[in-house]
Amino acid sequence: MTTIQITKGNPTPEELAALIAVVAARAAAVPAPAPDPDRASNWATYWRNTRTPFHPGPGQWRASAHP
Secondary structure, three states, rough: OOOOOOOOOOHHHHHHEEEEHHHHHHHHOOOOOOOOOOOOHHHHOOOHOOOOOOOOOOHHHHOOOOO
């Protein structure tokens, strides 16, 4: 159990209750689930390796370098 010590100020009972509620909620929070090791990362997904088709026209060679 953790002890909370007020070192400065004079909090009201309502302020102390709010502080304790926040600390208790934070301590009871469920941690985020671990990432699934079988799932491929976004770097390995199919859509990252595909590109949009090139459309011929004036100045389109400049656009071909920017996905």
